[in-house]
Amino acid sequence: MTTASAQSHGDEAPEASAALGNPPDGQGGATQGQGESNDRAATEKAAQHQALRKLRTWFLFAVFFAVMPTLGKHLGGLQRPDYESPSILVLAAKADLFVVSMGLSATAIAQAFDRERSNALNFWNSLNIVILGLTSLLAATSSADGVSAARVGLQSLIILAVTLVSAGRSTYLCELEAKP
Numbered sequence: 001m002t003t004a005s006a007q008s009h010g011d012e013a014p015e016a017s018a019a020l021g022n023p024p025d026g027q028g029g030a031t032q033g034q035g036e037s038n039d040r041a042a043t044e045k046a047a048q049h050q051a052l053r054k055l056r057t058w059f060l061f062a063v064f065f066a067v068m069p070t071l072g073k074h075l076g077g078l079q080r081p082d083y084e085s086p087s088i089l090v091l092a093a094k095a096d097l098f099v100v101s102m103g104l105s106a107t108a109i110a111q112a113f114d115r116e117r118s119n120a121l122n123f124w125n126s127l128n129i130v131i132l133g134l135t136s137l138l139a140a141t142s143s144a145d146g147v148s149a150a151r152v153g154l155q156s157l158i159i160l161a162v163t164l165v166s167a168g169r170s171t172y173l174c175e176l177e178a179k180p
Helices: 014-019 029-078 088-094 095-112 119-141 149-177
Strands: none
Touching: 014 095, 029 088, 029 095, 029 149, 088 119, 088 149, 119 149
């Protein structure tokens, strides 16, 4: 005994098929196109989620752990009664943030060269190259005699902030453009 629910949709009468919510023959294209559009949107959303997850991991390991030695030294110093807490700018100057910025920029540049680059990725990659060159010059002169530690700290914080945006955006775009 065959029931209506066990029949394939192709064997049903057009009225029964329409009653079950299936469009008549020749009218399924719009629904199928919407399904493909929904699938594409879901795939893009999944790719964005994956890229953001990798960006969080990148930030944790590339940035946070890079400044941990300086923060650890500062926290250790706070335990001594004779320790004079430096200003945030002097602390930033001691943190070798120029070196951190150079490492982040260089990594972002290398990652971008492995991809087919869009215009946006080309822009961020070019900015990373400029940051790497400027940071190299600033790092080379930051420990010279007579240089103000507070000014070096301010410069290194500004460079680090710009590098985080630039290298972070470049890394995000690379992850979005990565082919599975």
